[in-house]
Amino acid sequence: GYKEASKPASLEKEPASKPESQDQTPAVQDFRYSNVTSREGLEARPSSVPGAAIGLFTTKALKAGDFLGFYCGRMVPVEKQDEVTDDEWKYAAAVTKRMTVVADTINYPERDKMALVNEAPYPGGKGPNVVALTYDVLHQGQKFSAFTYFVLRGVKADGELFVYYGIGYDVVRKKAGYTQPVRFARLGMKENPQSVLETIPSNCFAEADS
Numbered sequence: 001g002y003k004e005a006s007k008p009a010s011l012e013k014e015p016a017s018k019p020e021s022q023d024q025t026p027a028v029q030d031f032r033y034s035n036v037t038s039r040e041g042l043e044a045r046p047s048s049v050p051g052a053a054i055g056l057f058t059t060k061a062l063k064a065g066d067f068l069g070f071y072c073g074r075m076v077p078v079e080k081q082d083e084v085t086d087d088e089w090k091y092a093a094a095v096t097k098r099m100t101v102v103a104d105t106i107n108y109p110e111r112d113k114m115a116l117v118n119e120a121p122y123p124g125g126k127g128p129n130v131v132a133l134t135y136d137v138l139h140q141g142q143k144f145s146a147f148t149y150f151v152l153r154g155v156k157a158d159g160e161l162f163v164y165y166g167i168g169y170d171v172v173r174k175k176a177g178y179t180q181p182v183r184f185a186r187l188g189m190k191e192n193p194q195s196v197l198e199t200i201p202s203n204c205f206a207e208a209d210s
């Protein structure tokens with residue numbers, strides 16, 4: 001099933017509205033290491049946001065509910081999170097209560113691509129066109145969770161992708177020198193990642209919260 005996710009790990013949950021519930025937990029057929037962790041047609045390019053460095057763009061038009069990709073990287077358990085550097089926190093997301101994923105877009109540019117999605121320019125922009133959700137799978141009787149990105153509203157070909165990082169990201173935002181209003185999102189139809197990817201990348205999952 002899916003549940004709304006927040007980012008980064010350390011911080012409080014935002015009171016965001018729940019996306020439509022999907023009660024069926026998908027059971028995976030193939031659950032293994034893979035470098036293909038996102039849909040086709042996503043490219044890193046210089047961001048349209050001044051000062052935001054690189055951004056993620058889609059070469060193909062996307063529609064609300066489309067699966068974008070798994071947010072992958074190094075899994076850091078809660079007891080090791082004091083070892084995460086300020087730079088790494090810029091690329092961190094909470095997968096579960098006890099596990100944070102820290103993306104490495106330099107060494108794993110394909111696998112850790114989701115970490116290149118910026119926040120929408122503010123003020124003046126249209127806001128996010130991507131939303132973060134927790135995706136759960138059942139594998140050999142055990143539940144695993146991944147932090148995923150889904151398309152929130154239609155994006156034209158060559159459009160830049162934007163997601164709201166959550167209230168907890170404010171510390172990092174201040175250091176980077178930009179602001180962002182609190183956002184609430186509701187997502188309708190959701191494409192199953194398993195209909196987009198040939199294999200589900202097990203290295204992007206953590207043992208689910210019980």
Ligand SMILES: C[S@@+](CC[C@H](N)C(=O)[O-])C[C@H]1O[C@@H](n2cnc3c(N)ncnc32)[C@H](O)[C@@H]1O
Nearest residue numbers: 052053054090115116117118119120121176178
């Ligand atoms: C997850 S990374 C996104 C990828 C990053 N732009 C890069 O080049 O690697 C998050 C960082 O991107 C930058 N960023 C994201 N959205 C931004 C925005 N709207 N304005 C300015 N900087 C932004 C900030 O430095 C932030 O800490």
